[in-house]
Amino acid sequence: MKDKINVIKVGGAVVEDATSLNSLLQQFAGMPGNKVLVHGGGRSATRIAASLGIESHMVGGRRITDAQMLQVVTMVYAGLVNKNIVAGLQARNVNALGLTGADMDVLRSHKRPLKAVTMDDGTEQLVDFGFVGDVDKANGEMLCKLIAEGVVPVMTPLTHDGAGNLLNTNADTIASKVACALAPYFDVTLTFCFEKKGVLRNADDDDSVIPVITEQDFAAHRASGVISGGMIPKLENAFDAIHQGVQRVVITRSDNINGEGGTVIKEF
Amino acid sequence: MKDKINVIKVGGAVVEDATSLNSLLQQFAGMPGNKVLVHGGGRSATRIAASLGIESHMVGGRRITDAQMLQVVTMVYAGLVNKNIVAGLQARNVNALGLTGADMDVLRSHKRPLKAVTMDDGTEQLVDFGFVGDVDKANGEMLCKLIAEGVVPVMTPLTHDGAGNLLNTNADTIASKVACALAPYFDVTLTFCFEKKGVLRNADDDDSVIPVITEQDFAAHRASGVISGGMIPKLENAFDAIHQGVQRVVITRSDNINGEGGTVIKEF
Numbered sequence: 166m167k168d169k170i171n172v173i174k175v176g177g178a179v180v181e182d183a184t185s186l187n188s189l190l191q192q193f194a195g196m197p198g199n200k201v202l203v204h205g206g207g208r209s210a211t212r213i214a215a216s217l218g219i220e221s222h223m224v225g226g227r228r229i230t231d232a233q234m235l236q237v238v239t240m241v242y243a244g245l246v247n248k249n250i251v252a253g254l255q256a257r258n259v260n261a262l263g264l265t266g267a268d269m270d271v272l273r274s275h276k277r278p279l280k281a282v283t284m285d286d287g288t289e290q291l292v293d294f295g296f297v298g299d300v301d302k303a304n305g306e307m308l309c310k311l312i313a314e315g316v317v318p319v320m321t322p323l324t325h326d327g328a329g330n331l332l333n334t335n336a337d338t339i340a341s342k343v344a345c346a347l348a349p350y351f352d353v354t355l356t357f358c359f360e361k362k363g364v365l366r367n368a369d370d371d372d373s374v375i376p377v378i379t380e381q382d383f384a385a386h387r388a389s390g391v392i393s394g395g396m397i398p399k400l401e402n403a404f405d406a407i408h409q410g411v412q413r414v415v416i417t418r419s420d421n422i423n424g425e426g427g428t429v430i431k432e433f
Numbered sequence: 434m435k436d437k438i439n440v441i442k443v444g445g446a447v448v449e450d451a452t453s454l455n456s457l458l459q460q461f462a463g464m465p466g467n468k469v470l471v472h473g474g475g476r477s478a479t480r481i482a483a484s485l486g487i488e489s490h491m492v493g494g495r496r497i498t499d500a501q502m503l504q505v506v507t508m509v510y511a512g513l514v515n516k517n518i519v520a521g522l523q524a525r526n527v528n529a530l531g532l533t534g535a536d537m538d539v540l541r542s543h544k545r546p547l548k549a550v551t552m553d554d555g556t557e558q559l560v561d562f563g564f565v566g567d568v569d570k571a572n573g574e575m576l577c578k579l580i581a582e583g584v585v586p587v588m589t590p591l592t593h594d595g596a597g598n599l600l601n602t603n604a605d606t607i608a609s610k611v612a613c614a615l616a617p618y619f620d621v622t623l624t625f626c627f628e629k630k631g632v633l634r635n636a637d638d639d640d641s642v643i644p645v646i647t648e649q650d651f652a653a654h655r656a657s658g659v660i661s662g663g664m665i666p667k668l669e670n671a672f673d674a675i676h677q678g679v680q681r682v683v684i685t686r687s688d689n690i691n692g693e694g695g696t697v698i699k700e701f
Binding site for chain 1: 481484485486504507508509510511512513515516517519520521523524528529530531532533535536537538575578582584591593595596597598599
């Protein structure tokens with residue numbers, strides 16, 4: 166039987182507020198067994214960029230990463246956010262190691278080609294997202310070697326193209342790719358944390374968590390509009406992971422990284 | 434016989450200019466065998482801090498790291514500078530891993546207590562350097578495990594105190610401590626690179642490199658004023674390393690990291 170591992174993804178809002186960060190680190194440190202933390206940091210990037218006089222451009226809720234913004238996200242994600250988490254975990258006896266995808270070549274990607282995006286007015290536009298990476302491969306073997314040494318990888322949402330360029334990469338995607346890359350070696354539980362208790366049946370009712378979503382449910386909920394917006398790519402990442410051998414995917418609130426009471430994603 | 438390793442320290446100026454960085458990465462990638470790179474980044478930190486409206490305070494040529502400046506150096510050293518080096522080395526088939534001292538607890542330090550500093554006017558003042566770390570221990574064993582896997586550590590000048598705080602730490606000191614921590618396992622050559630060909634007999638003559646400096650020479654050169662200013666702590670770090678088992682210490686120019694023609698530091 167394979168050893169268990171938890172891959173926990175937390176959004177930017179949680180790690181950018183001292184109180185919620187502290188509570189997250191405490192919870193994460195208390196989780197027994199093998200684990201990996203993947204974090205975001207978008208709000209800090211926007212704030213620091215603004216302080217530097219750099220405007221954040223978003224299209225359809227997604228950041229355009231021009232050369233200047235790439236510098237900002239590199240500083241904020243790999244520096245400020247990641248290293249404070251690492252130091253905070255070390256203080257709690259977790260042997261954390263902060264990683265971008267470039268470090269030990271753990272996540273290789275390619276620059277996203279022009280992509281058709283549906284605008285708010287319903288028209289389609291070809292968008293250049295700039296220095297944004299779509300992941301090609303995650304190096305599960307190297308991550309395994311670290312984990313075997315008791316190291317806890319703390320992954321920041323940056324990858325590289327192997328030609329010297331860092332690329333801004335969605336943290337949910339990184340969590341999903343890492344979970345898949347670990348699946349041949351471990352019994353993997355992937356937990357996506359966000360601000361709600363789970364996927365809600367009714368966006369206005371925080372207690373309307375849908376306990377289980379199968380692929381068939383997902384199709385039905387999309388069609389009925391229960392699941393929409395940013396929840397769609399999150400669930401797509403979740404199903405990708407399930408298809409690639411991840412044992413269990415859970416969507417839950419950041420103050421509940423053990424996942425009880427959240428939404429469990431199942432193939433059937 | 435122990436396996437050889439090169440610990441190369443390069444200053445901020447080299448890694449902050451695209452042309453010299455490129456040339457450094459090319460040279461470093463071409464070095465055969467085990468290796469570690471330690472880098473600075475002070476100029477970028479000063480520049481980014483200024484863009485953020487944060488003033489850099491220096492006393493006796495050394496930075497005062499207040500809470501805001503700690504955020505800036507964390508972003509610049511661990512993010513911008515370190516990760517661009519890592520991605521650049523990966524593009525040259527070097528399996529680089531960027532590390533602060535907090536990552537895998539490789540460098541533990543304590544916050545520097547108030548320290549007496551001689552001011553330009555000759556008076557002594559007690560100075561609070563702020564979030565600056567004096568290194569207590571380097572984890573040679575963990576670095577060795579990485580190196581055995583073919584990983585090339587790229588170390589940024591930040592350490593941690595084990596209580597969750599990152600601390601700004603002199604890059605020469607980090608290079609020296611890392612070299613010492615590797616000495617029980619490897620035959621270590623520590624190379625400090627800076628803007629001159631070596632330690633000069635005459636500051637105005639770039640070709641007046643002193644080929645060898647023993648401890649006795651160092652005392653004499655300090656007394657005569659040939660060695661002064663920032664060169665003194667650099668040589669103190671060099672002799673510390675020699676005393677703790679580092680086989681060979683060289684001071685040379687950054688475009689010559691193989692060290693030929695530089696100054697060799699010897700105990701006797």
